[in-house]
Amino acid sequence: MSELTVENITDVVLQQMSTTPNARQKEVLGVFVKHLHAAAKEVRLTPSEWLMGIDFLTKVGQKCTDTRQEFILLSDTMGLSALVHLMHDKTAVEHATTTSLLGPFFRENTPRYKAGEQIAKSVKGKEVVLYGRVSDAHGKPLANAEVTVWQTAENGLYDIQYQDDPDVRGIFTTDANGDYLIRTTAPVGYSIPMDGPVGDLVTSQGRHGMRPAHIHFLISSPDYRELVTALYIDGDAHIADDVVFGVAGELVVKIVDHDPACPIQGASSVRYDFSLSKASEADKMSGRVGADPAAITKAAAAAE
Ligand SMILES: [Fe+2]
Structure with a gap:
């Protein structure tokens, strides 16, 4: 030897x-x-720095629960999640809507709604209508596509951060014209959870932990590549320095106060048309782009 x-x-x-x-x-x-x-x-x-790294990763793992995914947060704040999405977009067989981060707050446990229904249990502030079309890469509307949305409530938190019942998240289905129609509350820019090892790391780097206001979307239709993306609200102070690098120019939208084309009048609105790429053979073989992070901790607990 x-x-x-x-x-x-x-x-x-x-x-x-x-x-x-x-x-x-x-x-x-x-x-x-x-x-x-x-x-x-x-x-x-050095050996002590190596131990410091082991200590940090141990704390990241210990912080993970069904409602908290500290490893995704670590990946997000180091730009790894954004890099994976950028590379994933390049492998699409057709040009489609840009992807953005899944983040740690997506859950399969999401109620279904009919077109135009309100997903927020409480709307004291601005009501916002989200509407538009889901089509293929050539503009052909996709009927019966599933449009899942999730975002912060008016308190700046995702439901799983403060209660068990789903709130401000919902699954909608596009109509025969490929159109979707959602009623929600204006999303609030928020800090990533800073009370754990990733927050400590971000603070030690002299960074803020803020994300600009956004609404997450997961859109799927059979034979098309699953689209995980988000719309970012123009004018937010952190559009240019998102702590998890999720913003793309194409995904920045304005909340319009009086849009005569909006199917629901009397509320502010955002119109956004999404397009999906045909799924390649590789897409069909690979796992989901959007998968429930809670499944990871549940599977780990079941294996013990
Ligand atoms: Fe988010």
Whole structure:
């Protein structure tokens, strides 16, 4: 056996991992180890810094519950989630609406609503109508597409942060013309949860934890690539420095006070037309873009 050195250890590890039968796992973890070692060498990682990293990741894991996904927050604040979405958009077989972050607050447990129904239990402030069309990449309307929305309530929190009952989230279905119609309350810009290890990290970096006001969308139709995106409200102070890098220019919208074309009059409104790319064979083979993060902690608990 040759002696381990700083120079040869990466190759020795990769050699031992080369027996991995799953080709994709072998590729992903091989590259990961290569870059992890390179990073440790570049910064000359010390044992105490290595322990500090272990301590941090331990705290991130311990903070995760059915209603809190600290790892997604970590990925989001490091720009990894945004990077994954940017790369995912490039692999679409057709040009469609830009994606944005799923975030930690999507839940499968979402009530269904009829077109035009209000998803917020309390609307003391501005009522907002969201409407528009879901079409394919060539403008053909998609009837019966599922449009799932979720956003902050007027208190600036997602329902799962303060109660068990779903609120300000709903599933709608497009009509024969591909049109959707949703009534909600104006979303509120919010701070990501700062009372955990990721918040401590963000604070230690001199960053704020704010996200601009936005509404999440997950849109699906059979044979089309699932679209996970969000609309960001123009004029929010944090459009340009979102702590999780979710904003894209194409996704910034104005809340219009008097839109004569809006199907519901007397409320402010946002019109946005979404387009979906045909699903490629690879899309059909791969997992969902939008999946309930609570399933991860539930599966982990069940395995114990
Ligand atoms: Fe959000």
